[in-house]
Amino acid sequence: MTSYRLSKGGRIDRAKPLDFSFDGKPMQGFAGDTLASALLANGRQLVGRSFKYHRPRGILTAGAAEPNALVTIGEGGRTEANTRATLVELYSGLTAKSQNRWPSVDFDLGAVNSLLSPFLSAGFYYKTFMWPAAFWEKVYEPIIRKAAGLGRATYQPDPDSYEKCWAHCDLLVIGAGPSGLAAALTAGRAGARVILADEGFEPGGSLLSETAPVVGKSAGDLLAQTLAELSDMPNVRIFSRTTVFGWYDGNVFGAVESVQKNTATVNPNRPVERIWRIAAKQAILASGAEERPLVFGGNDIPGVMMAGAMRSYLNRQAVAPGKSTIIFTNDASGYATAADLEAAGLDVAVIIDSRPDAARTWSGKARILPGAVVVDANGGRHVKGVTILNNGRPETISADALGMSGGWSPIIHLACHRGAKPAWSDAKAAFLAPEIQEGLTMAGAAAGIGSIDACLADGAEKAASALQAFGYSNVIAAFATAKDTATVSKPLWRIHGSKGKAFVDYQNDVHLKDLGLAVSEGYGHVELAKRYTTNGMATDQGKLSNINAIGILAEARKVSPADVGTTTFRPFYTPLSFGALTGASKGKHFQPVRKSPLHDWAKKNGAVFVETGLWYRSSWFPKTGETTWRESVDREVLNVRKNAGICDVSTLGKIEIFGKDAAEFLNRIYCNAFLKLPVGKARYGLMLREDGMIYDDGTTSRLGETHFFMTTTTAYAAGVMNHLEFCAQALWPDLDVQFASSTDQWAQIAVAGPKSRVILQTLVDEDISDAAFPFLGAKEVSLCGGKLTGRLFRISFSGELAYELAVPAGYGEAIADAIIEAGAPHGICPYGVEALGVMRIEKGHVTHSEINGTVIPSDLGFAKMVSAAKPDFIGKAMLSREGLVADDRLSLVGVKPLDPATTFKTGSHILSDGAVPSLENDQGYVSSSCYSPNLGSTIGLALVKHGPKRHGEHVTVWNDLKNEYTKAVLCSPVFFDPENGKLHG
Amino acid sequence: MASLIACPHCGPRPKEEFTVRGDAGITRPAPDAGEDAWYAYVYLRDNPRGRHREHWHHTSGCRRWLVVERDTMTHTIYTVADASAEGETA
Numbered sequence A: 001m002t003s004y005r006l007s008k009g010g011r012i013d014r015a016k017p018l019d020f021s022f023d024g025k026p027m028q029g030f031a032g033d034t035l036a037s038a039l040l041a042n043g044r045q046l047v048g049r050s051f052k053y054h055r056p057r058g059i060l061t062a063g064a065a066e067p068n069a070l071v072t073i074g075e076g077g078r079t080e081a082n083t084r085a086t087l088v089e090l091y092s093g094l095t096a097k098s099q100n101r102w103p104s105v106d107f108d109l110g111a112v113n114s115l116l117s118p119f120l121s122a123g124f125y126y127k128t129f130m131w132p133a134a135f136w137e138k139v140y141e142p143i144i145r146k147a148a149g150l151g152r153a154t155y156q157p158d159p160d161s162y163e164k165c166w167a168h169c170d171l172l173v174i175g176a177g178p179s180g181l182a183a184a185l186t187a188g189r190a191g192a193r194v195i196l197a198d199e200g201f202e203p204g205g206s207l208l209s210e211t212a213p214v215v216g217k218s219a220g221d222l223l224a225q226t227l228a229e230l231s232d233m234p235n236v237r238i239f240s241r242t243t244v245f246g247w248y249d250g251n252v253f254g255a256v257e258s259v260q261k262n263t264a265t266v267n268p269n270r271p272v273e274r275i276w277r278i279a280a281k282q283a284i285l286a287s288g289a290e291e292r293p294l295v296f297g298g299n300d301i302p303g304v305m306m307a308g309a310m311r312s313y314l315n316r317q318a319v320a321p322g323k324s325t326i327i328f329t330n331d332a333s334g335y336a337t338a339a340d341l342e343a344a345g346l347d348v349a350v351i352i353d354s355r356p357d358a359a360r361t362w363s364g365k366a367r368i369l370p371g372a373v374v375v376d377a378n379g380g381r382h383v384k385g386v387t388i389l390n391n392g393r394p395e396t397i398s399a400d401a402l403g404m405s406g407g408w409s410p411i412i413h414l415a416c417h418r419g420a421k422p423a424w425s426d427a428k429a430a431f432l433a434p435e436i437q438e439g440l441t442m443a444g445a446a447a448g449i450g451s452i453d454a455c456l457a458d459g460a461e462k463a464a465s466a467l468q469a470f471g472y473s474n475v476i477a478a479f480a481t482a483k484d485t486a487t488v489s490k491p492l493w494r495i496h497g498s499k500g501k502a503f504v505d506y507q508n509d510v511h512l513k514d515l516g517l518a519v520s521e522g523y524g525h526v527e528l529a530k531r532y533t534t535n536g537m538a539t540d541q542g543k544l545s546n547i548n549a550i551g552i553l554a555e556a557r558k559v560s561p562a563d564v565g566t567t568t569f570r571p572f573y574t575p576l577s578f579g580a581l582t583g584a585s586k587g588k589h590f591q592p593v594r595k596s597p598l599h600d601w602a603k604k605n606g607a608v609f610v611e612t613g614l615w616y617r618s619s620w621f622p623k624t625g626e627t628t629w630r631e632s633v634d635r636e637v638l639n640v641r642k643n644a645g646i647c648d649v650s651t652l653g654k655i656e657i658f659g660k661d662a663a664e665f666l667n668r669i670y671c672n673a674f675l676k677l678p679v680g681k682a683r684y685g686l687m688l689r690e691d692g693m694i695y696d697d698g699t700t701s702r703l704g705e706t707h708f709f710m711t712t713t714t715a716y717a718a719g720v721m722n723h724l725e726f727c728a729q730a731l732w733p734d735l736d737v738q739f740a741s742s743t744d745q746w747a748q749i750a751v752a753g754p755k756s757r758v759i760l761q762t763l764v765d766e767d768i769s770d771a772a773f774p775f776l777g778a779k780e781v782s783l784c785g786g787k788l789t790g791r792l793f794r795i796s797f798s799g800e801l802a803y804e805l806a807v808p809a810g811y812g813e814a815i816a817d818a819i820i821e822a823g824a825p826h827g828i829c830p831y832g833v834e835a836l837g838v839m840r841i842e843k844g845h846v847t848h849s850e851i852n853g854t855v856i857p858s859d860l861g862f863a864k865m866v867s868a869a870k871p872d873f874i875g876k877a878m879l880s881r882e883g884l885v886a887d888d889r890l891s892l893v894g895v896k897p898l899d900p901a902t903t904f905k906t907g908s909h910i911l912s913d914g915a916v917p918s919l920e921n922d923q924g925y926v927s928s929s930c931y932s933p934n935l936g937s938t939i940g941l942a943l944v945k946h947g948p949k950r951h952g953e954h955v956t957v958w959n960d961l962k963n964e965y966t967k968a969v970l971c972s973p974v975f976f977d978p979e980n981g982k983l984h985g
Numbered sequence B: 001m002a003s004l005i006a007c008p009h010c011g012p013r014p015k016e017e018f019t020v021r022g023d024a025g026i027t028r029p030a031p032d033a034g035e036d037a038w039y040a041y042v043y044l045r046d047n048p049r050g051r052h053r054e055h056w057h058h059t060s061g062c063r064r065w066l067v068v069e070r071d072t073m074t075h076t077i078y079t080v081a082d083a084s085a086e087g088e089t090a
C-alpha cells in the first residue's frame, strides 16, 4: 500500500481537478495541491534517485528544504531542472520528470553505485582518483559525472521574460505564518507601509495544517479573518509565491516572485518571475523552523517522511501517507501527527519515542514505546516496516509509512547573511541568530518559540517595538502576550547500531559513517568536514542536514554543538533561476544600442555597419557590382583623395565646456597649451594620465571667450567626461568650469577631399575660402540661407582639405542629403570608418591602436607638443621618470613590405633583418596596418625601438600565429602627401 | 558595498548608479613635490579593513564626485559629502 487521497477534508478544491503527468504517466490532482501532494495522492512516492548511490528516494518534506523530490518541470525551452516538487503549485498541463535515473526511476542501472559504496566514502575524490593524474580528466571525472548528478539543463532558449523591480516599505515581514501574520497585522493597523512576503502560494504557514485551537479559535478561521483584514488595508501588500532569498547592506532584501510558474499557458506580456529588491526600514524574520530528520538506517527509503510534512499533506491536501503509519519521535510534534492521522480514521501502528519519560498526555489509540528507537527502516523501493530497539530488545514492526521528528531548528539563514554568527542555545537545543540586529528582528519559531499562541504574541510584540523605534507611537500589538507552552527535548543526533546507511545529507548522499570518517581522519572542524564529506553542499545547502551534522560531529568530538559552530550562511536562501537573475538583460536588451543621428541616412545609402562598443558605425558603402569589402573601401579612399567624400563622425564624444576658468582648466587637462587658443580656432589636444601615458586625443575649439567645444575619441567619450568632472570637482573645485555632454545632440559630418570646399560653400552662407576660413578654423555658421545654424570646423583626419560640420541631431539626415546632392556633380561619395582608417594610416595619424596605454607623447612624435612652459598639467610630473625618457622606447615609425605583393598583419612583431624570433631580438610591433590603394601595397604603423632613427632599415615582420616572415622596410609614418599640400589646399 | 548611497544632491540611490574610484585620502602633490611624493600619489594605496574614505562618482545621477566614508568590512556608510566641499569639512 502507498499514499493516497482521502475522500474528504483538506484545503484542496475538489471541484477543480487538474491534469498533469509524471514521467509521461497522466495523473490528476486538485487546485490547492503542490506537485508533491498530487504525486502522493496518486500513490507515487518514489520520485527520484539519489546523487551518488542512486538510491530510490521519496518525498521527505512539504517545503523549501526538500532534498529528494527534485524533478524536471516543463518542456523544450521551458525545461527547469532540479525543481523541488514540494514548492511547485500544481497546474493543469504540468509535465514533470524524475532525474538521475536510467532507464527509469523504478529500475535504475546506476544503483550499481551502491555496490561501489566502499569506494565512494567521504573524501573519495581526494583518495581514490589521485593517480595517474591524466586519468582524472579522461577517465574518472566523466564516469563520475555520468553516474552522479541531477537534472539536465536544456540547450534551447527560454521563451519567457523576467523582470526586476524595487519595492519600499517601513516593515518587511518575511514569512506569513502565525508570527509573520501577527506582525503584519500589528504594523498594518498602525498605518505603516508593510510588505508581507511568503514563499507559498497560500499564506498561513503552520496555520494551514493546524487542527488544534489557536487563541481560542480554529486556526482556519483565524487565518481567514487575518488575511481578510490585511487585504483590506491599502498600506499592506501581500507577496505570495515570493521567497526572500538574501539580506544585503542598507537593509535591502532580495526576493523572487513566481508570477506565472503556476500555469502552462504563459501570458507573453507578463514576466514568469520577478526579482524584487525591497528597501525596508525594518524587517521581521518570521521564517519558522525546520523539523530535523532522525539519523537511522534506511531513513531515506520512500515512505519515510518528516512527521510535520505528513501532517501538512494530511490536513492541507487530504493525503494519507499509507494504510498504517509508524511515528518515530523525539519531540511532541510526532504526537500531533499521530493524533491527526487517527482523527482522519487512519491507523497509527506505534509511536516510538526515544525519550524514556515520554508522552504521558497521549490519549489516542496508538501504543507508545518510550525509550525505544528505530534502528533501521526496512524495505527497498518502499518502506515495509522497521527494526526497533525497545529497551535493548530488537523487534520488528510492519507498516507502510514512517513519520519522524527529531525536534525543530529555527530557520535563521537570512539573519546570518551579513556576518552575524549563530549561537547555540542549550535551553532551546538550537542555534539561534541574534534576536535583534540593526534592521532585522527575529520572531516566532525562527526565534526559537514553539507554541502557535506564543508565536502570534511574539510577532505582534516585535512589530510593535520595531515601529516604535522609528517613530510610530501608540502601536497596539494585535495579539495578547502568551506563554510558550512547547517543551524542548534533548536532541537525538544519531541512532547507534544501524545496519543500513543512515543518511545525514540526503541530497549529497552523506551518511553517518562519512562524518565519522571525517573526524577520525582529522577533518572534524565543521568547515573541513563540510568539504571533506560534501555535507551541506548540495542545492538545498544543508537545510535539513547541517544541524544534525553539527550534532554528530559534536558527539564524535565529545564537545557541545556550541564548540563545533556552524558553517557560513550565504545568499541565496534557495536556488534562483538564471532567468530571474538575468531579468530583462538578454538578447537585444543585453546592452543598449547607440545609433548615430545619421544612422538612417547611412542605411539608405547602403552602409554596412560595424559594432564599436555600443555604437553602430557605417563601415563601408558597397556599390552594385562590388563583391568584396576591399573593393568598396579602395574606391572610397581613391574617390575622397580625387574628388570628395562624406563620412558620419557623430559618434565622437562631444563635450561643451563653459566657465571663466575654462581655458585655464583645459590648460591643465591637456599636455599642450590651450590658454591662449584664440576664439574661432580649433586645436589638436593630447590628454595624459597622471602617470604620463597618453589617455586620449581630439580637437578642442574655442567658440567663445568662456565656451569651448571638446571632441574625444568614440571609445573614451564617457571616460573623458568622468575624468574632466573629477579634475574640476575634486582636484580644482576653485576653478569656474562646467561641462555638458552633447554627443547625442549633434550630428557631425566630415566632408573631405579637394572638392569639399566648393561643395560645402553651396550650403554655408558665410565665405569659407582659405583666406576667410583657414586650416583649424572653428565657428558657428549659418546654413541654407539662414534656415539653420551649425558649427563648422576645418580639421582633417584624412589629410585632405576637409571640414567637419555639426548640426543639431534632428537635422543631420537632411543636411547629409543636401551635401550629397550638392556634391553629386563633383563626384562625392559616402565613405565609412574603414576608408577613414586607411586614410589616417596613410597620413600617419594615430588612434587608440597606437595610444594603447603604454605610450607617452614623444613615442608618437609629439614631444614638441608637451609644454615646458606650463607649471602643471595632468601627467607632467611623471613624464620625467627614467623609463619614460629612455632613448630605446618603442616609437612610432612607418613600415611597408619590400615586395608590394607581400603583406603583413597588425600585431606582427618587428625583428632586425635576419634575426631569429626571441624576446631579446624583439624590436617592436605593428600597431595598425591596411592596404593603401594610393601606394599600391600594404602599409603599417609600428612602435619600434629607436623607430624614428631607423627609417630605411630593412627588417623582418614576423607573425608567429601564421608562421609568416615578411621582408619590410621602416620609413616615415607619413606615407602620403608628407608636405601637407592637400590639407592646406 | 552598501546597496544604497545617500547622495547629498539626489538622496538615497542604488549603488549601481555610482562608480568607485578609490582612496580619497590622497592629495595631488605640487608639480615639484618630487619623485617620491608623486610615486606615492599615483601608485600607492592603503587597503584598510574598517573605515575608509573613497571617491565615488554619481555617474548615472547628478554626476557629482562624492567622498564616501564607509567600513570596508561591514559596508556601513558613515558619511557622504560632495568632493568639492571636502576641503571645508575634512
Ligand SMILES: [Zn+2]
Residues within 6 Å of the ligand: B007, B008, B009, B010, B011, B058, B061, B062, B063, B064
Ligand atoms: Zn547625486
